[in-house]
Amino acid sequence: MDKNDLHTLIETKQPNICQVTAYKDNKKVYSDCFNDYREDDCVHIMSATKSIVALLIGIAIDHGLIGSVDDKVLEYFKEYKVKRGEKTIYDVTIRHLLTMRAPYKCKNDPWTKVCSSENWTYASLDFLGGRKGLTDEFSYQTVCLHILSGILYKATKMKTVDYANRCLFEPLGIARHSNFIAKSAEEHKAFTIEKTPKKNVWFADPQDLGTPGYGLCMSAEDMARIGLLCLNNGKYEGKQIVSENWIKEMIRPRTVESKYFRGMDYGYLWWIIDRDKNIYAAIGNSGNVIYVNPDKNIVIAVASYFKPTIFDRVDFIQEYIEPFVLNN
Numbered sequence: 001m002d003k004n005d006l007h008t009l010i011e012t013k014q015p016n017i018c019q020v021t022a023y024k025d026n027k028k029v030y031s032d033c034f035n036d037y038r039e040d041d042c043v044h045i046m047s048a049t050k051s052i053v054a055l056l057i058g059i060a061i062d063h064g065l066i067g068s069v070d071d072k073v074l075e076y077f078k079e080y081k082v083k084r085g086e087k088t089i090y091d092v093t094i095r096h097l098l099t100m101r102a103p104y105k106c107k108n109d110p111w112t113k114v115c116s117s118e119n120w121t122y123a124s125l126d127f128l129g130g131r132k133g134l135t136d137e138f139s140y141q142t143v144c145l146h147i148l149s150g151i152l153y154k155a156t157k158m159k160t161v162d163y164a165n166r167c168l169f170e171p172l173g174i175a176r177h178s179n180f181i182a183k184s185a186e187e188h189k190a191f192t193i194e195k196t197p198k199k200n201v202w203f204a205d206p207q208d209l210g211t212p213g214y215g216l217c218m219s220a221e222d223m224a225r226i227g228l229l230c231l232n233n234g235k236y237e238g239k240q241i242v243s244e245n246w247i248k249e250m251i252r253p254r255t256v257e258s259k260y261f262r263g264m265d266y267g268y269l270w271w272i273i274d275r276d277k278n279i280y281a282a283i284g285n286s287g288n289v290i291y292v293n294p295d296k297n298i299v300i301a302v303a304s305y306f307k308p309t310i311f312d313r314v315d316f317i318q319e320y321i322e323p324f325v326l327n328n
Contacts, residue, residue, distance in 0.1 A: 001320075003032065006324050007032055007034075013316065013320075014304075014313070014316055015034075015035075016035075016306075016307040017302055018033065018037040018041070018220075018303050018304055019031075019033050019034070019037055019043070020032050020302050020303075020321065021301045022299065022300045022321065022325045023298065023299045023300075024296070024325055026228065026231075026232070029325055029328055030324065030325055030328065031221070035195075037303075039219065039220075040219055041197035041198070042198040042201075042217040042218050042219050043198060043218070043219070043303040044191065044198055044203075044216075044217050044306070045218050045282075045284045045303065046286055046288050047142060047213060047285055048216075048223070048284035048288045049213065049214050049284065050142075050145065050212060051269050053212040054250055054270060055168060055226070055229070055242055056152060056164055057148065057151075058243065058247075058268075059167045059241070060152060060155050060156055060163075061246065062243045062246065063156075065155040065156050066094070066155045068094075069093065069095040069268075070094070071094050072091065072092065072093055073089070073092045073093065076150065076151045077121075080122060083126065086130075088103055088130055088131075088132075088133050089128050092134070094151065096134070097148055099254055100139055100141065101136050102128060103129060103130045103133065103135060104127050104128060104130065104141060105128075105129060105130040109141060109143045109144065110123075110127055110143060111143050113127075114143045115185075118206060119207065120143075120205040120206070120211075121205075124143065125147060125150075138256050138266065140261075142214055145213040146211060148212045149210055150209065152209075153209055159209060160204070160210030160212070161177050161179050161202045167241075168242075171241050172225040172226070172236050173225065174218070174222045174225060177200045177202050178201055178202075179204035180201035180202065180203050180204065180215075180217075181204050181206070181208070182203070191215075194305075195305035196305075198217035202217065203216075214284070220301040220302060223282075223288075223301035223303060224299050224300075226282070227282075227290045227292045227300075228299050229241055230250075230251070230280075231297070234246065249267075250267050250269075251272065251280045252267055253265035253275040254267065270282060271283050273291075277294075279293045279294075279295070281314060285308060286305065286306050286307050286308065287304045287307070288302065288303055291314065291322075298322065298326070300317055300325065
């Protein structure tokens with residue numbers, strides 16, 4: 001299969017893909033665009049945002065701004081008033097948030113209550129804890145993960161996007177990002193689901209804190225550079241951006257006791273595709289993926305416009321794109 005064949009295959013089988021970029025042995029070996037997207041256009045990478053936030057937490061720990069993943073969450077919010085009768089929240093750590101094992105007093109993401117509040121961090125903290133205590137159950141959350149942005153701000157004294165620009169994006173040669181703040185619920189929804197190219201923005205709350213569970217916009221090339229950083233144990237072009245120890249801990253597989261996640265394991269906001277081969281990925285709704293295969297020294301990034309319930313994107317990468325990359 002040549003590049004034209006692969007282009008046609010992607011258009012036919014995965015029509016919402018906008019960009020694909022692949023590196024092998026740290027060299028770009030494949031790049032293509034679809035749906036009238038240009039190479040430097042951005043898409044909303046959805047929940048793949050979480051994996052970038054994991055890197056920012058690691059950098060903050062490397063810089064001594066966050067003590068460790070075992071820090072108690074409330075250590076960063078001395079002014080927060082815990083709800084009467086709530087005890088569990090005092091024992092929740094940053095590690096619980098990163099591994100999706102924090103307890104919440106909600107079954108599903110409380111989008112309306114958090115996103116209509118004046119302070120999304122405090123509103124998310126209101127849902128943290130509960131009568132069941134620390135069960136260590138895997139509970140995948142998105143909006144309440146906003147607590148991590150609050151912690152980053154408290155620790156770094158910088159807005160999420162500013163810290164990301166200085167400590168991650170600029171060292172990787174990724175264009176500076178700015179905040180995007182929705183003026184209404186309709187604008188919020190449009191940002192999430194519209195299919196047109198995005199700018200270099202990060203969706204933010206009223207305090208200018210970037211949403212850590214979703215909301216970051218990147219090109220496939222940007223995403224691939226994130227993957228290269230991880231593939232090379234925290235180094236990019238010879239410079240250590242985040243420690244090797246953090247990368248190793250971040251992608252250490254932890255079993256997910258659920259039938260809903262295709263048998264994947266979880267690290268710190270990264271999905272572990274194959275624990276034996278140590279293949280891992282950042283995965284977002286609509287099939288936005290940063291796929292890292294250390295055994296083959298490959299990074300593949302796929303950027304896509306909104307199309308819900310795309311569950312086969314990693315399968316498609318492994319069946320078609322990865323073999324193409326290996327053979328070219």
